[in-house]
Amino acid sequence: MSKILTTHVGSLPRIQKVVDFIFARENGEAYEEADFDKAMTEAVDETVRRQVEAGVDIVSDGETSKISYATYVKDRYTGFSGDSPRNAPADLKLFPSFLQRLAESGGTPQYARPMCTGEVRSKGQGELQKDIANLKAAMAKHGAKRGFMNAASPGVISLFLQNDHYPTRETYLSALADAMKAEYETIVDSGLDLQLDCPDLALSRHMLFNDLSDEEFVRIATGHVEALNHALRDVPHDRVRIHICWGNYEGPHVCDIDMAKVFPVLMGAKARYLLFETSNPRHAHEWTVFRDRKNEIPDDKILIPGVVDTTTNFVEHPELVAQRIERFTAIVGRDRVIAGSDCGFGTFAGFGAVDPEIAYAKLTALHDGAALATSRL
Incomplete structure (x- = not known):
């Protein structure tokens, strides 16, 4: 009997030593590169060990060395400088007292978001190769059989590092796709699965495009997937995971676009594995979208529903996790569901x-x- 596998979206808590090194680099402070590398290697080893200990089947490096899942590209690619405008999600603007509370309590992350001010080109894959080596070494040491590595999608880069160089958004997306293509291929060539983080397909609806209709936004999101698929044209689809979300923050989320509206966009990605939210109170009900539109799910897709939440400190009861999993196995079968x-x-x-x-x-x-x-x- 094959078991239902487990995985997660990618990032895991970083120890303070790692955070200090990352922000020293972020702020242009002096540090020893050898010490930085040693700290990352040790932290990834511990992160993988703890995933294996917890029973995770498909592990990651926890995105240990990255300042964030999207803006890390500013350190690895040319063309970024200055700062991008900050725009709070539309739902938080509806509740200004809550937004103020978040800001005053340190509840919003602080990090650089430069704009694209020049041609986007790789600075070389040295940092990527270090990440890959750290993860593979830790997997071998702790007996993890399968691993994945996250990478930013062209669309999410365009969301957080906005364009001030290319003539149009479409041209910028195309340039990002061309630049990121080699990173995607290097990850897969290393033997790891590739995960593309794509909150731009949902979150950006109420961050960057809240002046558009849902239909107009879906057309933009479709263009984002087309750019991504172009970058993935030489990558086998069965080695690719894609993650869609509405923003990983505790908030009202009353402006989130419905899963039903972005469902065709998600299904159109050149990725076998689809990761999406189904545990938080704003999207837990949307498992029915998959039930009611079962015939629109291609037969080669594997569903990875989020069956634990990542914004609260409640620890889900295993029975609740099992119930959430079973909703999806009833739709596509046990062999096409991984718990995430x-x-x-x-x-x-x-x-x-x-x-x-x-x-x-x-x-x-x-x-x-x-x-x-x-x-x-």
Whole structure:
């Protein structure tokens, strides 16, 4: 009997030593590169060990060396300088007292968001190769059989690092796709699966495009997927994961676009594995979209619903995790479901709503719930 596998979206809490090194680099402070590299290697080793201990089947490096899942590209590609305008999500603007509370409590991450002010080109893959080597070494040491590495999609880069160089957004997306293509291929060529983080397909609706209609936004999101698919044209689709979300923050989320409206966009991505939110209170009901539109899910797609939340410190009961998994196995079958998380636990270095120890407790609950579902199917 094949078991239901477990994984997560990618980022995990970073220890303070790692955070200090990352922000020293971010702020242009002096540090020893050898010490930085040693800290990252040791931290990835521990991160993989803890994932294996928690029962995670498909592990990541926790995005340990990255300042964030999208803006890390400013350190690895040319063409970025200055600062991009900050725009709070539309739902937080509707509740200004809550937005102010977040700001005053340090509840919003602080990091550079330069604009694109020149041609986007790779500075070389030295940092990427270090990340790959660290993850593979840790997997070999701790017995993890399968791993993945995150990379930013062209669309999410355009969301956080806005264009002030290329004549149009479409031209910028095309340039980003061309620049990121080699990174995607290098990850897959290393033997790891590639995960593309694509909150631009949902989050950007209420961050950057809130003046458009839903229909107009869906056309833009479709263009983002077309750019991504172009970058993936030489990558086997069965080695690709894609993650869509509405923003990994505790907030009202009353401006989120419905999954039903972006469903065709998600299905159009050249990715076999689809990761999406189904645990938080704003999107938990949307498992019915997959049930009601089962015939629109291509037969080669594997669903990875988020069956644990990443914005609260509740640890889900394994029975609840199992119930969430079983909703999807009833739709596409047990062999086409992997249990995942709603989003990352360390989306930005040094910032996360979930206590680090509780994050791993949630991963353990993920494993226990998957085991329970397996035993019943």
